[in-house]
Amino acid sequence: MIEIRIHGRGGQGAVIASKILACAFFAEGKFVQSFPKFGVERRGAPVEAFLRYDDKKILLRNNIYTPHHLIVLDHTLIEATNVTSGLQKGGWIIINSSKKPQDFCLPDYRVACVDANELAMKYKLGSRSSPIVNTAILGAFAKATQMLKIDSIVTAVIDEVPIKAEDNAQAAKDAFEQTTI
Secondary structure: OEEEEEEEEOOOOHHHHHHHHHHHHHHOOOEEEEEEEOOOOOOOOEEEEEEEEEOOOOOOOOOOOOOOEEEEOOOHHHHHOOOOOOOOOOOEEEEEOOOOHHHOOOOOOEEEEEOHHHHHHHOOOEOOOOEOOHHHHHHHHHHHHOOOOHHHHHHHHHHHOOOOHHHHHHHHHHHHHHOEO
């Protein structure tokens, strides 16, 4: 079983990202679980969402404490919270940032970056002050981890995103191409 934790801020789409990712894995024949963890439930507050996938039925019903991989929708969370808590050594950390992976001091992990904010602005996903970066970061996840096809992400985005589905899908494709590892 592979476990993934998504860190973001309220309004960035972390919960929807976990749902889209679950749908993409399900389309590739995996068993999945996706669920959020809320704190103060307000725009801008830290939010976590979780995903499990496996080749067999998943019977666990608890939080994810030792994820294999992380997705970070806001790079400032890396300095503000302990996002790597419990992350297994060698796991991927996919970061929404215009910085290069080597700019982050995370020696025990594999790091990939994409400027999902820029892509969200390009496709007018959210506002300039509050871009919605979830679909773009999933394209980066597909590129870095190679756990699933970008086509599965794109199909899940089109199926699950109610507004601007085509623009969200294109943001994911662009992120797939622009991710630095």
